[in-house]
Amino acid sequence: MTTPPPATPAPQGTTTEAVLLLRLAGPLQSWGSRSAFNRRETNPEPTKSGVIGLLAAAAGMAREDPLDELTPLSLGVRVDQPGTLLRDYHTVSDFRDRPLLQAGVSAKGLQKPTSPAKYTHVTTRYYLQDAVFVAAVAGPRDLLCTLDQAVRAPSFPLALGRRSCPPTQPLALGLREGRLEHVLRKEPWQASRRAREQYAAQCGREQELDRPLYPACIDRSVTIEDPEGDDVLHDAPVSFDPYARSFTSRRVRHGWLSIPTGFPRPDTTDDGADEAAGHDPFALLGW
């Protein structure tokens, strides 16, 4: 568990800008942006459609509901722990025990069964394993306040890009003031305790020390929505309506931010307490 987020301040009735922070962490995540039928890919970072979809689900919106309010929100994603790619082998069969259909269509536009008959589709699903992201959503304060509450008591179950990837807690880190980039720069590193300890140990080794080194800052990559940005991502949702599902592109800028590592931090767990106490040779001598 990381430190609890501060309670969200009460809505103030003004339409000032704010930033909602979400910690997207779980053993598996999958953020698809252009998936064909039997190859379900994941982007290396959460997509805007994924994050907006999560917020819409939390707020209890139906797929057909207009997204007008949510699409203008701008998104910044910080990669706190990049994770690695997992390829999952997955098979699908027709429940009627019938052969699957051919990929091509006849002149009439019909698909014929495969010949020789083929009964199982192999589909490949990609996941990100062991990753942690911080998603920052900037927009009108009132709206974000509602969304923050919604994420804490969601209408629909939330998922990290795919239904089988439930998030671990804490998901909502609360609202922050200021510009998106500034907020992302100030928020402490959200990687797991183990990952942070390993980083400290590695820093120590690099400095040829026999003990871990706890630097105050670490560089993490970010992707921030910016109309002047130099890269284009095709992952901004227009509608999730199954009849009229569509996406558009948005401009982003990639970069690095030096963020606080959160070392040294208070240990709340009991086995962490001995570590913090360290070794006291004088205690052995009874001095």
Added chain:
Amino acid sequence: MLTEPRAYIDVHILQTVPPANLNRDDQGNPKEAYYGGVRRSRVSSQAWKRATRLHFTERMPEQDLATRTRRISSALAGLIGADSDLPAESSSRLASALLAPLKISAGKKEGDTAYLFFYGRRQLSAVADLVRGRAAELAALDDAELAAEIDQLPVQEKFSTGHPMDVALFGRMVADVPALKVDAATQVAHALSTHAVELEFDYFTAVDDETMKEQETGAGMIGTIGFNSATLYRYASVSLHKLLHNLTDEEAAVTAVEEFVTSFARSMPTGYGNSFGHRTLPSLVAVVVRTDQPVNLVSAFEEPVGAHSGIAAESARRLAREYATATSVWGDTPAFTALCHTFESSGKIAEQLKDTFAEPVAFPKLLAGLRAHLTDTVKRATR
């Protein structure tokens, strides 16, 4: 928008599986994933959901389940005919008229639909009930008048509410008729081992009985099977409000939760079952009902459990600690908690589990408690 009350039923399970290969990848080896920087055994959510669903459908009365058939039209005609004294021809004309608004294309044979329609038996009776007592009157109308009359009836609504339990829990996709899609009320996570796991190989030789007789030596065949053994953390969450929405029946929603928890706890994927005989029961089942948000406790095992002590017991301790931290830090007290475990009742672990979750009870009693709580929740909301 949604049927209140909002409640999520979180199911946390710890289950130790002996050497097994429950769920294979394309190399034939057990599926794996990295978490907390180490390799873990993984059983995909799809695999365990299928096992749960099979276990579920085997035990439920047929009335409560969905059926897949081409013969929906003749089934409906049969129901209408049983209620009235219409000739068979008229009742099948009524049945086709009732199904016309769904735009299911007709099949080659009389009374068939072009593809298998997946519906609940109760839903079909509800549709038949729409014309109960009026069958003779409707049958007398000509085609245009009949279509106009049928248009007034909520046929589509009968098919999009009161879904059978398995559809309500696990969802349904109907490619041709999107109005009949049902979003699942359950969310199942991939099962992950609480500790680091290495893939192992069983090298085997098989004896050829016929060559044995002729005093030939050597194996008939050789091969390897990948396997591992693991203590798995399994998590699933059911949203009660979604179930109520899908089922439109309070009693059925409570039963569906109870049956789902039973099937999720007792089922197991059968992969390589005959080679490994891996059927076990969970060593811990904790059920937590929350009105705020589902809480997946897999982060308890981000730091992998070490092999120096009993892994199941240490996993249970970690789970209890994570749960306690989650409730104390977030201040969200769950509405209901129930626990069932197999650890020594006088031991330290049992005490810790009791302090954090609840007094342990036998599994049937856990279900009874859950049922009582949910019935109460639903009643209070509708009062």
